[in-house]
Amino acid sequence: MQLFMAALGIILLGGVGALLTYRRARLCTAFGVGGAVVGGIAGLISAVSVLLGEESLFLYMSWAVPFGSLNLVIDKISAFFLVLIFGIGGLAAVYGGEYLSAYREKKWLGGAWFFYALLMAGMAVVVTARNGVLFLVAWEVMSLASFFLVTFEDEESSVREAGWTYLVATHIGTAFLTAFFILLGRETGSMDFHTLPVVGPATANVLFALALVGFGTKAGLMPMHIWLPEAHPAAPSHVSAVMSGVMIKTGIYGIVRTLTMLGEGPMWWGWLLIGVGVISGVMGILFGLSQRNLKRLLAYSSVENIGIITIGLGMGVLGMSVESPGLMVAGFGGAFFHILNHALFKGLLFMGAGAVLHTSGTAMMDRLGGLGKTMPWTSGLFLIGAVSISALPPFNGFVGEFLLYLGAFSHNDVSSGVETAIFVTVVIGGLALIGGLAAVCFTKAFGIVFLGEPRSEAARHGHEAGWAMKIAMAIPAAGCLMVGIFSPKIFETIGTVIGEIVKLPAGEIQTQVAATSGVLWQVVEVGGIFVGAILILGVVRWRLLRGREVTSGPTWDCGYASGSPRIQYTGSSFTEPVVTLFEMFIRSKKTVHSPGGLFPQSASMKSQTSDIFTEHAYRPGFVWVGKKLSKLWWLQQGRVQLYVLYIALTLWILLMWKLR
Numbered sequence: 333m334q335l336f337m338a339a340l341g342i343i344l345l346g347g348v349g350a351l352l353t354y355r356r357a358r359l360c361t362a363f364g365v366g367g368a369v370v371g372g373i374a375g376l377i378s379a380v381s382v383l384l385g386e387e388s389l390f391l392y393m394s395w396a397v398p399f400g401s402l403n404l405v406i407d408k409i410s411a412f413f414l415v416l417i418f419g420i421g422g423l424a425a426v427y428g429g430e431y432l433s434a435y436r437e438k439k440w441l442g443g444a445w446f447f448y449a450l451l452m453a454g455m456a457v458v459v460t461a462r463n464g465v466l467f468l469v470a471w472e473v474m475s476l477a478s479f480f481l482v483t484f485e486d487e488e489s490s491v492r493e494a495g496w497t498y499l500v501a502t503h504i505g506t507a508f509l510t511a512f513f514i515l516l517g518r519e520t521g522s523m524d525f526h527t528l529p530v531v532g533p534a535t536a537n538v539l540f541a542l543a544l545v546g547f548g549t550k551a552g553l554m555p556m557h558i559w560l561p562e563a564h565p566a567a568p569s570h571v572s573a574v575m576s577g578v579m580i581k582t583g584i585y586g587i588v589r590t591l592t593m594l595g596e597g598p599m600w601w602g603w604l605l606i607g608v609g610v611i612s613g614v615m616g617i618l619f620g621l622s623q624r625n626l627k628r629l630l631a632y633s634s635v636e637n638i639g640i641i642t643i644g645l646g647m648g649v650l651g652m653s654v655e656s657p658g659l660m661v662a663g664f665g666g667a668f669f670h671i672l673n674h675a676l677f678k679g680l681l682f683m684g685a686g687a688v689l690h691t692s693g694t695a696m697m698d699r700l701g702g703l704g705k706t707m708p709w710t711s712g713l714f715l716i717g718a719v720s721i722s723a724l725p726p727f728n729g730f731v732g733e734f735l736l737y738l739g740a741f742s743h744n745d746v747s748s749g750v751e752t753a754i755f756v757t758v759v760i761g762g763l764a765l766i767g768g769l770a771a772v773c774f775t776k777a778f779g780i781v782f783l784g785e786p787r788s789e790a791a792r793h794g795h796e797a798g799w800a801m802k803i804a805m806a807i808p809a810a811g812c813l814m815v816g817i818f819s820p821k822i823f824e825t826i827g828t829v830i831g832e833i834v835k836l837p838a839g840e841i842q843t844q845v846a847a848t849s850g851v852l853w854q855v856v857e858v859g860g861i862f863v864g865a866i867l868i869l870g871v872v873r874w875r876l877l878r879g880r881e882v883t884s885g886p887t888w889d890c891g892y893a894s895g896s897p898r899i900q901y902t903g904s905s906f907t908e909p910v911v912t913l914f915e916m917f918i919r920s921k922k923t924v925h926s927p928g929g930l931f932p933q934s935a936s937m938k939s940q941t942s943d944i945f946t947e948h949a950y951r952p953g954f955v956w957v958g959k960k961l962s963k964l965w966w967l968q969q970g971r972v973q974l975y976v977l978y979i980a981l982t983l984w985i986l987l988m989w990k991l992r
Contacts, residue, residue, distance in 0.1 A: 569686020
């Protein structure tokens with residue numbers, strides 16, 4: 333545990349050093365990056381040691397806060413999430429050192445690196461805390477640190493609005509979590525997790541609902557997702573990579589930890605998780621398809637992938653309810669495998685989007701194009717991320733979803749025949765629809781941004797990212813391939829994590845994990861044959877063209893003598909057939925100016941897709957609340973004496989309540 337605490341200390345010292353040297357940009361950056369990288373390596377060592385077989389690590393100290401204690405534990409569940417926190421956090425810091433160099437003349441970077449260090453440390457404490465008060469404090473540190481990072485460019489009104497949306501959403505979630513811990517610990521008078529009592533079915537149901545809303549808000553589950561597509565485009569790209577790749581997984585961690593505290597629940601818990609997961613997955617990728625901003629597209633894609641993870645958790649909970657070991661292992665195993673996958677490819681994709689924004693000054697896809705010629709490294713690495721997130725073999729994204737398919741096909745003994753049919757239809761149909769739409773979405777993202785001809789001068793004069801940014805992208809890109817190749821071994825490690833969630837004998841879990849790993853080895857072999865065939869074809873092509881002159885020319889232009897970037901597909905036109913097919917769900921608005929007359933001079937079409945949950949639920953609700961609260965303005969007189977009176981009255985009321 334000493335190494336873990338040292339890691340937190342190094343990260344925080346780096347942040348404080350950056351804050352103190354804010355006037356010297358290079359030294360400030362060195363402190364921020366150095367603390368995150370060195371501390372991340374130390375934290376990785378402690379987490380990996382537990383994950384690979386060492387005993388859990390403990391630290392317990394008394395704390396003068398009511399109901400609080402400094403109670404930290406690194407078990408295999410915590411260690412799994414710590415690997416992502418320290419790994420992606422360190423890589424994103426390396427990336428951010430170069431990415432933020434463009435702001436050295438505009439902003440002091442000390443605050444940005446200080447809050448980045450707080451974010452990393454806060455996430456690490458969240459997944460290791462075993463006391464409710466400590467957990468909530470770390471959760472608040474994580475939330476506030478990420479708020480200040482999201483509002484880094486606070487001179488822009490859209491960034492300020494995104495920051496406040498995130499702040500309100502995260503504190504609504506925190507309110508539910510506060511109620512969760514108060515209700516859970518009220519009988520024992522302690523918030524330490526190991527002292528929490530076994531609760532009755534009715535209380536357990538309420539606690540599960542509170543946890544799902546509280547943690548689901550942070551994870552970005554629909555309909556609690558509204559902050560996510562606002563915050564990610566506003567934040568610096570390395571922060572977006574950490575928030576999407578890692579921070580939203582703390583919500584998933586919270587749901588998993590809740591399951592370990594509440595124990596086996598009724599079947600409807602599993603059905604609810606599966607239903608919320610399918611809705612989040614399908615609607616998330618549909619909204620992603622209709623976006624024109626690359627980072628906003630990636631943000632909605634995170635909602636989709638969180639939905640896939642939640643489907644896996646639902647399958648695992650359902651397996652616990654019907655006592656199906658195979659369904660438990662396949663569900664929880666697929667969920668944890670996809671948590672790892674998403675951290676890798678979404679971190680990579682956000683960093684790739686940041687490289688595009690860094691060189692062109694815009695993330696609007698319809699103003700880009702042709703960047704593959706001027707940014708070959710970035711385009712190649714982004715393509716790996718796009719293929720991975722589309723769940724195509726032999727990359728890691730395929731394996732995570734394959735495990736869920738395998739669980740649905742092989743372990744469909746849910747209950748009655750009707751329930752089994754519903755389960756198979758919902759899970760397999762939902763995953764298939766999500767996967768198909770994701771392939772279309774990322775074909776659009778890569779094609780519109782990197783292929784074709786530049787649509788603006790900024791895109792025409794694009795240039796490759798520096799070595800620090802390229803290395804930070806290359807490592808998760810390599811991880812996407814290596815995790816796919818070594819997926820059976822990685823799944824065996826994940827099997828040890830599953831053992832701390834489900835109440836099964838270790839031998840039975842190992843049997844199920846070994847059987848699934850055997851299937852994964854077959855998948856790897858088929859993938860190897862596929863890759864080998866591609867390499868052979870590449871060698872044959874090279875030999876056939878060797879010694880011949882190879883020239884390039886303009887793309888066939890349909891008979892026009894002079895082509896123009898305007899005749900290319902835009903992102904909106906590329907996905908128009910799919911968006912139209914699902915029009916009833918996403919409600920896109922179109923403004924069409926059709927050509928008229930024998931010699932039309934102009935024509936135009938503009939489409940806009942707003943989030944239906946924001947437009948029709950949250951925004952009207954916030955407006956209504958704002959109007960009601962405005963009637964209380966008379967309480968705000970600007971006089972200190974009156975505010976002291978309010979405090980005294982509140983304390984008196986609370987004292988009377990306690991003494992009654």
